[in-house]
Amino acid sequence: MSDDFLSCDSAKDIIYRHNGFSSAITDWFYYSDLEPMAIAWDGSNLLSSSLSTDIIYKHSGFSDSILDSFAPPGHDTHGLAWYGGNLYSCDCALDKVYKHDGFSSTILDSFTSPDTTPYGLAWDNGNLLSAGNETDKIYKHDGFSASIIDSFFPPGTIPSGLAWYGGNLYSGDGGLYKFYKHDGFSSTIIDSFNSPYNSPTGVAWALGISPPSQFGRPNGDITVGSWSPFPSSPTTLWDKIDEQFRNGNTDYIESDLDEDECELSLTDVTDPETGLNHVIRCYAKCPAGKGKAEKLYIALVENGTVRAQSPATAVERTGPYWTLIEYTLSEAEANAIQNYANLSLRFHIVDVSEGEPIRVTQAEFRCSGIDEEEEYKPKIMMWS
Helix, strand or coil, X not given: CEXXXXXXXXXXXXXXXXXXXXXXXXXXXXXXXXXXXXXXXXXXXXXXXXXXXXXXXXXXXXXXXEEEEECCCCCCEEEXXXXXXXXXXXXXXXXXXXXXXXXXXXXXXXXXXXXXXXXXXXXXXXXXXXXXXXXXXXXXXXXXXXXXXEEECCCCCCEEEEXXXXXXXXXXXXXXXXXXXXCCCCCCEXXXXXXXXXXXXXXXXXXXXXXXXXXXXXXXXXXXXXXXXXXXXXXXXXXXXXXXXXXXXXXXXXXXXXXXXXXXXXXXXXXXXXXXXXXXXXXXXCCCCCCCCCEEEEEEEECCEEEEECCCEECECCCCCCEEEEEEXXXXXXXXXXXXXXXXXXXXXXXCCCCCCEEEEEEEEEECCCCHHHHCCCCCCCXX
């Protein structure tokens, strides 16, 4: 278990888990609904708001699995905070700050924000903190009220996301694309780093969060079939789809031979000793497709034995969009894995014709992480 900084990016549609307060990313997931605008942590689970759906979500821990959700009073939730067993939110279209009854749409109290565009919320052990995009100020309220005790101008011009941890304020800036650690509640900056991308929107601290996920990514070609790499040099396939995050889909592998398949080895992961949270996924498209829908399926293979396989999925044909092909293993499928150091991904295409290649990029296997403290604890065995 650890305490880690969390952030989200509305352009990349990603929620990130950092290694403490640093630019190092230890875990992440793509947001199921587009444009994550605010995040918070309720002690066990991530909370988030989506600009696209106007919904507030409760996730299962740090994951894209949703436990609960509701529609807030407004339609532009840009700030979330959790304090005293209740959710707090702010809406930058209605200029309001709300106190919810637990995690629900029921409103216990509200007031008008001091800024007409509130963009972040946090609590500092008794007083609400808020950020304003119109005034570019960060405010300390008197408890939960419109009365302001203190305020200051942060370094940037678009304060977006607030969190309080260890006696210090943390903030994000959507103009300079940075995250800041403040000295208490002040404009003095103790530390900072650049955001992973250029649309940081929400920040939070996750206390006592479970170990980060493990990722197995391609690291070698086992079989290549008639698949070709782009760029064509080097001629290997695996290094075209092994990126941690999508890199603009500038490299990929492709084939236009029906029933063609290739298989790529994966980097080692440690047996998580659980059959939960095992996922295989990649992105695919067929830019020249026509007629019958072109399809792809992916399989997780252990030493030649298929442990799990996604359904054949039709892929995107037009525009800049790529289809996410993702399959979550059943507990039985995951428990059948014997050696996590001997896994590979197999890609198989169907219903394609010459000149209609399916392209694949960013592929990975994901499973639960390992608690290093638990892993190295001495095991006590008892006999009777």
